[in-house]
Amino acid sequence: MRSPKDFFGPLAVGAPAPVREVPARPSRMIHFFDPSNEKMAAKVPGMVGTVDVLLGNLEDAVKADRKEAARQGLVDIAKATDFGDSTQLWTRINSLDSPWVLDDLITLVTEIGDKLDVIMVPKVQGPEDIHYVDRILAQLEARAGLKRPILVHAILETARGMANVEEIAGASPRMQGISLGPADLAADRRMKTTRVGGGHPGYLVRQDPIDGNIEGDRRTYQQDLWHYTIARMVDACAMHGIFPYYGPFGDIKDVVACEDQFRNAFLLGCVGTWSLHPVQVDIAKRVFSPSAEDVAHARRVKEAMGDGTGAVMLDGKMEDDASLKQCLVILELAERLSANDPELASLYAVPSPSEATGTEATGTEGEAS
Numbered sequence: 001m002r003s004p005k006d007f008f009g010p011l012a013v014g015a016p017a018p019v020r021e022v023p024a025r026p027s028r029m030i031h032f033f034d035p036s037n038e039k040m041a042a043k044v045p046g047m048v049g050t051v052d053v054l055l056g057n058l059e060d061a062v063k064a065d066r067k068e069a070a071r072q073g074l075v076d077i078a079k080a081t082d083f084g085d086s087t088q089l090w091t092r093i094n095s096l097d098s099p100w101v102l103d104d105l106i107t108l109v110t111e112i113g114d115k116l117d118v119i120m121v122p123k124v125q126g127p128e129d130i131h132y133v134d135r136i137l138a139q140l141e142a143r144a145g146l147k148r149p150i151l152v153h154a155i156l157e158t159a160r161g162m163a164n165v166e167e168i169a170g171a172s173p174r175m176q177g178i179s180l181g182p183a184d185l186a187a188d189r190r191m192k193t194t195r196v197g198g199g200h201p202g203y204l205v206r207q208d209p210i211d212g213n214i215e216g217d218r219r220t221y222q223q224d225l226w227h228y229t230i231a232r233m234v235d236a237c238a239m240h241g242i243f244p245y246y247g248p249f250g251d252i253k254d255v256v257a258c259e260d261q262f263r264n265a266f267l268l269g270c271v272g273t274w275s276l277h278p279v280q281v282d283i284a285k286r287v288f289s290p291s292a293e294d295v296a297h298a299r300r301v302k303e304a305m306g307d308g309t310g311a312v313m314l315d316g317k318m319e320d321d322a323s324l325k326q327c328l329v330i331l332e333l334a335e336r337l338s339a340n341d342p343e344l345a346s347l348y349a350v351p352s353p354s355e356a357t358g359t360e361a362t363g364t365e366g367e368a369s
């Protein structure tokens with residue numbers, strides 16, 4: 001364990017100082033693309049500004065004989081593309097035990113380290129994996145003369161990683177967030193599913209027999225296979241001031257269940273999800289942006305609560321310091337998203353920067369519909 005005094009010191013001479021706080025940039029959808037797939041890669045420049053994160057994937061879903069092409073494809077795209085202020089560039093490197101990962105890190109940090117915001121590390125087993133990446137990144141950043149540190153995102157996709165999730169979340173000031181990896185995690189846990197995320201009709205509870213008739217008509221209720229895992233990941237991330245994400249939803253055609261899965265994660269505290277196909281981008285945007293109704297309600301609670309202490313009645317419900325805190329989470333998110341999105345700013349009636357210097361916006365519920 002590092003001493004708290006050393007935690008924010010660079011791990012290599014000449015490397016940029018670690019961040020003290022993870023930047024809270026919008027990352028509602030981490031959009032995956034395969035840089036070795038020419039058709040898919042050609043679409044990437046056109047997606048800048050329409051997605052919060054573009055992620056060049058080098059790991060699973062890229063064929064073994066296309067690994068070098070994917071790495072070089074990502075370098076070429078990053079060099080040729082201006083990602084602007086509203087889209088980040090991330091990558092998912094190959095796993096730490098693979099023959100490709102060292103070249104992934106060396107090439108990407110050296111060639112496009114100034115453009116890369118976050119490196120996603122798959123199959124993280126414990127804090128030792130983050131420490132390994134942390135030191136190598138510091139050395140490569142120093143050699144490349146980078147001025148800002150590249151952040152690290154872990155995928156939770158092994159039972160050991162799950163058991164160590166709190167230590168992983170706090171392993172380095174580089175830690176930006178954690179995503180659920182339901183496909184590998186299911187395999188590693190020896191779950192009996194064959195899907196990439198989402199629910200399963202067999203995982204259910206059944207209504208008690210009526211009048212003792214076990215063969216009678218009894219309702220069943222499908223349960224959420226991922227509830228425990230996501231909730232624990234959210235707690236680990238919140239505890240360490242980093243961001244939790246749902247991961248992939250593989251049933252691309254089932255946009256309804258995809259939206260449900262995303263919304264469960266949003267309600268439990270996740271800030272975003274992965275989009276694997278263009279059809280999932282708008283679902284993620286819709287789900288991970290709070291509704292206009294929730295924003296308007298949060299604003300009313302804030303106004304009604306005055307100095308933020310005590311209890312008031314609003315529409316027949318008790319509001320107090322704790323419900324206000326929940327409302328502030330919604331308002332802070334709405335303001336952050338509005339800063340880059342005039343449509344959301346108008347939907348939420350968030351004042352423009354010049355208006356914000358005057359008095360606070362009021363009477364907005366009618367406009368935010």
Ligand SMILES: CC(=O)SCCNC(=O)CCNC(=O)[C@H](O)C(C)(C)COP(=O)(O)OP(=O)(O)OC[C@H]1O[C@@H](n2cnc3c(N)ncnc32)[C@H](O)[C@@H]1OP(=O)(O)O
Pocket residue numbers: 031032033034039040043044057060061183184196248252275276277278
């Ligand atoms: C468990 C995990 O590790 S999940 C993470 C790893 N997996 C991934 O990254 C998968 C990424 N996504 C994909 O590979 C693809 O979307 C697939 C294989 C699922 C489906 O691809 P396709 O069969 O081409 O889908 P489809 O025909 O509906 O595509 C429609 C168009 O969208 C494009 N497209 C598909 N996915 C993407 C994407 N992720 N980004 C940009 N464009 C895309 C296709 O190239 C196609 O373009 P066209 O209209 O010019 O022909």
Ligand SMILES: CC(=O)C(=O)O
Pocket residue numbers: 060122155157180181182183184185247248
């Ligand atoms: C996300 C991922 O890699 C998985 O589900 O295995």
Ligand SMILES: [Mg+2]
Pocket residue numbers: 060122157181183184
């Ligand atoms: Mg995986």
